[in-house]
Amino acid sequence: xxxxxxxxxxxxxxxxxxxxxxxxxxxxxxxxxxxxxxxxxxxxxxxxxxxxxxxxxxxxxxxxxxxxxxxxxxxxxxxxxxxxxxxxxxxxxxxxxxxxxxxxxxxxxxxxxxxxxxxxxxxxxxxxxxxxxxxxxxxxxxxxxxxxxxxxxxxxxxxxxxxxxxxxxxxxxxxxxxxxxx
Amino acid sequence: xxxxxxxxxxxxxxxxxxxxxxxxxxxxxxxxxxxxxxxxxxxxxxxxxxxxxxxxxxxxxxxxxxxxxxxxxxxxxxxxxxxxxxxxxxxxxxxxxxxxxxxxxxxxxxxxxxxxxxxxxxxxxxxxxxxxxxxxxxxxxxxxxxxxxxxxxxxxxxxxxxxxxxxxxxxxxxxxxxxxxx
Amino acid sequence: xxxxxxxxxxxxxxxxxxxxxxxxxxxxxxxxxxxxxxxxxxxxxxxxxxxxxxxxxxxxxxxxxxxxxxxxxxxxxxxxxxxxxxxxxxxxxxxxxxxxxxxxxxxxxxxxxxxxxxxxxxxxxxxxxxxxxxxxxxxxxxxxxxxxxxxxxxxxxxxxxxxxxxxxxxxxxxxxxxxxxx
Numbered sequence: 312x313x314x315x316x317x318x319x320x321x322x323x324x325x326x327x328x329x330x331x332x333x334x335x336x337x338x339x340x341x342x343x344x345x346x347x348x349x350x351x352x353x354x355x356x357x358x359x360x361x362x363x364x365x366x367x368x369x370x371x372x373x374x375x376x377x378x379x380x381x382x383x384x385x386x387x388x389x390x391x392x393x394x395x396x397x398x399x400x401x402x403x404x405x406x407x408x409x410x411x412x413x414x415x416x417x418x419x420x421x422x423x424x425x426x427x428x429x430x431x432x433x434x435x436x437x438x439x440x441x442x443x444x445x446x447x448x449x450x451x452x453x454x455x456x457x458x459x460x461x462x463x464x465x466x467x468x469x470x471x472x473x474x475x476x477x478x479x480x481x482x483x484x485x486x487x488x489x490x491x492x493x
Numbered sequence: 494x495x496x497x498x499x500x501x502x503x504x505x506x507x508x509x510x511x512x513x514x515x516x517x518x519x520x521x522x523x524x525x526x527x528x529x530x531x532x533x534x535x536x537x538x539x540x541x542x543x544x545x546x547x548x549x550x551x552x553x554x555x556x557x558x559x560x561x562x563x564x565x566x567x568x569x570x571x572x573x574x575x576x577x578x579x580x581x582x583x584x585x586x587x588x589x590x591x592x593x594x595x596x597x598x599x600x601x602x603x604x605x606x607x608x609x610x611x612x613x614x615x616x617x618x619x620x621x622x623x624x625x626x627x628x629x630x631x632x633x634x635x636x637x638x639x640x641x642x643x644x645x646x647x648x649x650x651x652x653x654x655x656x657x658x659x660x661x662x663x664x665x666x667x668x669x670x671x672x673x674x675x
Numbered sequence: 676x677x678x679x680x681x682x683x684x685x686x687x688x689x690x691x692x693x694x695x696x697x698x699x700x701x702x703x704x705x706x707x708x709x710x711x712x713x714x715x716x717x718x719x720x721x722x723x724x725x726x727x728x729x730x731x732x733x734x735x736x737x738x739x740x741x742x743x744x745x746x747x748x749x750x751x752x753x754x755x756x757x758x759x760x761x762x763x764x765x766x767x768x769x770x771x772x773x774x775x776x777x778x779x780x781x782x783x784x785x786x787x788x789x790x791x792x793x794x795x796x797x798x799x800x801x802x803x804x805x806x807x808x809x810x811x812x813x814x815x816x817x818x819x820x821x822x823x824x825x826x827x828x829x830x831x832x833x834x835x836x837x838x839x840x841x842x843x844x845x846x847x848x849x850x851x852x853x854x855x856x857x
Contacts, residue, residue, distance in 0.1 A: 391591060391618055392651045399589075407763075409755060411781045411792030417593045425643035425667045428593030429651070436755055461789035469756045469793070485789045573773060573800055574833045581771075599775045607825035607849045610775030611833070 315473045317353040319345060320374035320383035322360065322367075324397050325447070328387075329361040337386040340449035344456045351476040356380065362388050367400035375404075375440040381472035382463070383440060387447035389432040397444050398431040405435035405442070409466075412443055412459070419458050420451060439471045461485045497655045499535040501527060502556035502565035504542065504549075506579050507629070510569075511543040519568040522631035526638045533658040538562065544570050549582035557586075557622040563654035564645070565622060569629035571614040579626050580613040587617035587624070591648075594625055594641070601640050602633060621653045643667045679837045681717040683709060684738035684747035686724065686731075688761050689811070692751075693725040701750040704813035708820045715840040720744065726752050731764035739768075739804040745836035746827070747804060751811035753796040761808050762795040769799035769806070773830075776807055776823070783822050784815060803835045825849045 323329070323338035338357055345353065356378055360366050367388075374380045388397030402408065412434025420427030432444035441463065445452050464475035464484035474492055477484045505511070505520035520539055527535065538560055542548050549570075556562045570579030584590065594616025602609030614626035623645065627634050646657035646666035656674055659666045687693070687702035702721055709717065720742055724730050731752075738744045752761030766772065776798025784791030796808035805827065809816050828839035828848035838856055841848045 390651055391589075391623075391648055407755075407795070409793065409795060410777060411794060413592060414596055414778055414781065415785075415792045417596060421597075424669075425640075426647050426669075428597045428641075428644050429591065429648050430593060431589070431591060441755075458789075459792075462792050465790050466755055466793050469754055487788075487790075572833055573771075573805075573830055595774060596778055599778065603779075606851075607822075608829050608851075610779045610823075610826050611773065611830050612775060613771070613773060 315381075317349070317351065317382065317467075317473045317475055318378065318380045319353060319355045320358070320371075320378065320380040321355055322358045322370055322374070322383065322385045324360055324362055324367055324385055324388040326361045326394065329359050335359050336449050337447055337452060340452045341384050341386055341445065341456075344453055348456070348460060348477050348481040349475065350478050351474065353475075362394045362396055364396040364400045364403070367397060368404050371401065371404050371437070371442060375437045375442070380440050381467055383442040384445050385442070386445045386452060389430045389444050389446070391429050391431070395431070398433050401433055401435055401442055401444055405433075405437055407436050409434040409436060409441075415459060415462075416443075416446075416455055419455050420446065423451070423454060436470060441466055441470065457482060465490060497563070499531070499533065499564065499649075499655045499657055500560065500562045501535060501537045502540070502553075502560065502562040503537055504540045504552055504556070504565065504567045506542055506544055506549055506567055506570040508543045508576065511541050517541050518631050519629055519634065522634045523566050523568055523627065523638075526635055530638070530642060530659050530663040531657065532660050533656065535657075544576045544578055546578040546582045546585070549579060550586050553583065553586050553619070553624060557619045557624070562622050563649055565624040566627050567624070568627045568634060571612045571626050571628070573611050573613070577613070580615050583615055583617055583624055583626055587615075587619055589618050591616040591618060591623075597641060597644075598625075598628075598637050601637050602628065605633070605636060618652060623648055623652065639664060647672060679745070681713070681715065681746065681831075681837045681839055682742065682744045683717060683719045684722070684735075684742065684744040685719055686722045686734055686738070686747065686749045688724055688726055688731055688749055688752040690725045690758065693723050699723050700813050701811055701816060704816045705748050705750055705809065705820075708817055712820070712824060712841050712845040713839065714842050715838065717839075726758045726760055728760040728764045728767070731761060732768050735765065735768050735801070735806060739801045739806070744804050745831055747806040748809050749806070750809045750816060753794045753808050753810070755793050755795070759795070762797050765797055765799055765806055765808055769797075769801055771800045773798040773800060773805075779823060779826075780807075780810075780819050783819050784810065787815070787818060800834060805830055805834065821846060829854060
C-alpha cells in the first residue's frame with residue numbers, strides 16, 4: 312500500500328459524446344459520485360473518446376502506464392451492438408481478469424432491469440491499476456457504484472495503491488479487520 | 494432493426510435423440526414455448542444432431558450464415574460429461590461472448606436445483622444472430638425461457654434483427670422507453 | 676461411475692505456510708470438513724506449497740495424472756495481489772472450465788463479505804478429476820463447502836468417479852432421481 316494520492320482515470324466512450332453531437336453526462340456522473348463518496352485525497356484525469364478499440368486501448372495504457380492511475384473507470388460501449396467494443400479493448404490490455412466484477416455489476420443492474428445481462432462489462436487489473444467498465448447511463452452508474460465500491464478500496468490496497476477512505480453515508484469501504492488502518 | 498420475420502433455429506443436441514434411440518422432447522419443448530410467447534411473426538428451422546463438436550459447429554454456422562437466423566436455441570450437451578461439447582462448439586464459432594446469459598441461466602436454474610452450477614451453457618453472438626445454449630430437460634427449458642426471454646427481444650434489436658413482440662401473460666419483453674415502438 | 680474409494684487431493688497454497696513461517700490451518704480445515712460431511716469411503720493426499728505457478732501446476736498434474744484423485748481442493752492464492760496465482764495455474768492445466776463454480780463460490784461468500792468479488796477462484800475439470808479453488812480462510816472454507824458441496828457428488832458421477840454419500844445433517848448431495856443409487 313502506498314501513501315500516494317489516489318489517481319482516477321475517467322473515460323467516456325461514446326461516438327456521439329466525443330464528436331460533440333451531444334454533451335457527455337456519463338463522465339461527469341462518475342466524477343460527481345466519486346466527489347461525494349471519497350473522503351481521502353484524490354485527483355482525476357478525464358477523457359472522452361469514440362467507440363474505437365485501438366483508441367480505447369491506447370487511452371487505457373496511457374492512463375495506467377504513463378499517468379500511473381490506481382483506478383480507471385470507463386463508461387459506455389459494453390452492450391451487444393457492433394460499435395460496442397469497450398470490453399474487447401479492456402481485455403486486450405489486461406494483465407488479469409477479475410470475473411467477480413462483471414458478475415457483480417450485472418447482478419446489481421439486474422435488480423433494476425432484466426436487460427442487465429446484455430452488458431459485457433468487465434473488471435481487470437493492469438500493473439497496479441484496477442480498470443472497471445461502468446454502464447453508460449448516469450442513473451445506472453450511480454446504482455452500480457453505490458454497491459460495487461464497497462470492495463474497491465481493499466482491492467486497491469492489495470494491488471499496492473493508496474489507502475482510500477469513504478464517507479460511510481454514501482458507501483462503506485469494506486476491509487478485513489487486519490487491513491484497517493486506525 | 495429490420496422488418497424481417499423472426500427466424501429461429503432450434504437445435505437438439507443428443508446422441509440418443511439423433512440416433513432415434515428415443516424421441517426428441519427438448520426441441521419440441523423449445524418450439525412450444527416460442528409458440529406461446531411470441532405475438533409477432535416468426536418461423537423456425539429444427540435440427541437434431543449428435544454430441545459431436547464438428548457437427549454442432551457446422552449446423553450453427555449453417556443456421557446463421559446461410560439461413561440467416563436471428564436467434565438460435567440449442568438444447569442439450571452442456572454438462573460436465575465427456576460427450577457434452579455444446580459450449581465448446583458454440584464458443585468456437587462465436588464472434589463475441591455474452592457472459593451475462595450463462596450467469597443468468599445458471600442463476601435461474603439454481604432456484605430449482607443446486608446442480609445448476611454444473612451447466613456450462615453460454616450465450617454468444619455470431620454476425621447478426623444470438624445463440625443460446627438452453628438446458629436439455631423440457632421442464633428446465635421452460636423455467637429458463639420464462640425469465641431469460643425478457644432480455645432477448647431488446648438484444649435482437651441491438652444486433653439488427655426484427656422487432657419481437659410477446660404475449661405479456663407469458664413473458665414481458667423489456668426495452669428502455671426510447672426503444673419501444675408504438 | 677466407478678466403485679473406487681474417493682481420492683481427494685488437498686493443496687494449501689501459501690508462501691508463509693510452506694516456508695514454515697506459520698502453521699497451515701487451511702488444509703486441515705478442508706480435511707476436517709470432509710471428515711464431517713462424507714459417509715462413503717474416502718482418502719486424502721495433502722500438499723503445502725508456495726505461491727509459485729509452476730509448482731502449483733506440477734502438483735495439480737501429479738495429483739490428477741499420477742495419484743488419480745477424483746477431486747482436488749486448493750486453498751489460498753486466489754486474490755488480486757501479484758503473488759496470487761492459483762487460478763492461473765489451475766486454468767493452465769485444465770481440460771475444461773466450469774464457470775458455475777467460480778460464480779457460485781463468489782455468490783456464497785458475498786453473503787458474508789462484499790470483497791468476495793475480489794476472489795478469482797475457479798472450478799475446472801482435468802481428465803476424470805474436478806479441481807476447485809477454495810478460499811484461504813478456514814471460516815470461508817466452511818461457508819463455501821456447506822453450500823457448494825451439494826453439487827459435487829453428482830458432478831463426480833458425471834465425470835466417471837465414485838458414488839459419494841454424505842451426512843445430510845452437514846450437507847445433502849443433490850442428484851436427479853434417475854441418478855440416485857438405493
